[in-house]
Amino acid sequence: MKSLTTTVRRSPGRFTLAFLLTAVPLLIALLGPLFAGEPGPRGASFTLGDGHWAGTDFVGRDVWRQVLLGGRTVVLTALSATALAYVVALPLGLMSALTHRGWLEELLMRPLDVLLAVPSLLLILLAAAVFAPGAAGLALLVALVNIPDAARIIRATAAEAAARPAVEALRMQGETWWRMAVGYVGRSALRTLAADAGTRLTGVLYLVATAAFLGVGVAPDAADWAVMVDRNRTGLFVQPWAVVLPAVLIVALTMGGNLLFDAALTGRGQRRTPLRKPLPARKEIRT
Template sequence: MRYLLLAVPLVVAFAGPLIPYEVARSASFADVGVLGTDFAGRDVWHQVLLGGRTLVVTALLATAGAYLLGGLWGLAAASAPRMLDEVMMRPLDLLMAVPSLLLLLVVAALAPAGALGWIVMLVHLPDIARLVRACALEAGSRPAVEAMRLQGEGWWRITAGFVARSMARVLATDAGTRLTGSLYLIAAASFLGVGVPPDAGDWAVMVDRNRGGLFLNPWAVLAPSLMIVMLAVGLNLTVDRVLKGARHAPR
């Protein structure tokens, strides 16, 4: 069931734009076609097929970029002298003090169009850097690391060979939640009209623009909302299942 929850929105998001569909316009919120029409008289089912790829790809790239940059930042801070560690981490603490959605809206107002993914990556950066730093400090204090240093192992081998592997499971657990958070931030920004045109074929934009006709054609709101919910729930359940299987796997 968990895989079905994840597979359905992913298939719709990536295969939907490839499905040939006859585009036609009708009256707003009319009972025409599979799911009726939206506020602009466009076919809702066609908009659902078109509206997921940008959301999913942006969330994936923003999360991956945040882990790449935040991981390097956290590892560098954990292995740096105390003063440099403080200099690297204190600006991130200031960013963490600002609510994520507020930070996204403020930066989006100053950033050029199309920078939504970069902004979401910036929002996640402080949390990931602090998490990686904390995990690296804990793993670096183990006797195995001290033994590797005494054997003359280099920084790269210790960090990549032992420290990174030690915190892989923690980061994998966080990644599932973080990706869901990226979906939430991008959907919320799109819902508020930040970073996307008001008539864009985006699931979150569809929810916002069609809510005025909820009682005329509820599918214009329910269909994209269901895709977002299925994607978020299915992703979390799948990551949890994979981690549970890895924990019980024979070593």
């Protein structure tokens, strides 16, 4: 019997919105320093005009120039922290899911549970009070607090695939751990990991911005979007652009990244659903 098919498609408008929300702040963050130019003479604090279309900040610097300079630290720190967290969490989660030795799983996961119980921001503040990290140190700290949760999600996702008969067949054939972990189990958990990566990157961006807002990892007068929000908040009702512009860029980047991952997953997950023709109605036979 022939069947009709229909395709579940992602919304192009939603994908376009997600792309724009992500691309605009990302381009400003990465390419902004190339167009920032030389610093001009400082004006009065929290003023509009005088050659500064977005006004001046709390020390009289041009707000738009600070916006062009201030995104690279936030973006690169967040991306580095997210990538580093998965570099450590992925092998830990896969090893825990594939091992048949209970003691090894306990050895791998229980220390992570202890670290997971400590609030992430508290851990960052305590470490910053002792080591006074820079941007690289902040990326390491943010990655450290994300490793336990990422490893648990990877372990839980990979455990279902690791229990399939195919994995046991690969073991009996003498396949390497790398082939089983990455070639089969890792590929089976790829969609879940991609969804987690979008959500985790959003959380990491907020955590990096919050740490910078509190003065962790960056100088108090640095050109940084989060520092701009912190230092200029006293003039919010006098010169709002010094706070609104960096805050909107941070929010747009986090929302856009999450929506973009979701739209990409929807596109990968579209499937063709068969729609069979309805069966003809039965004729009643009267006697």
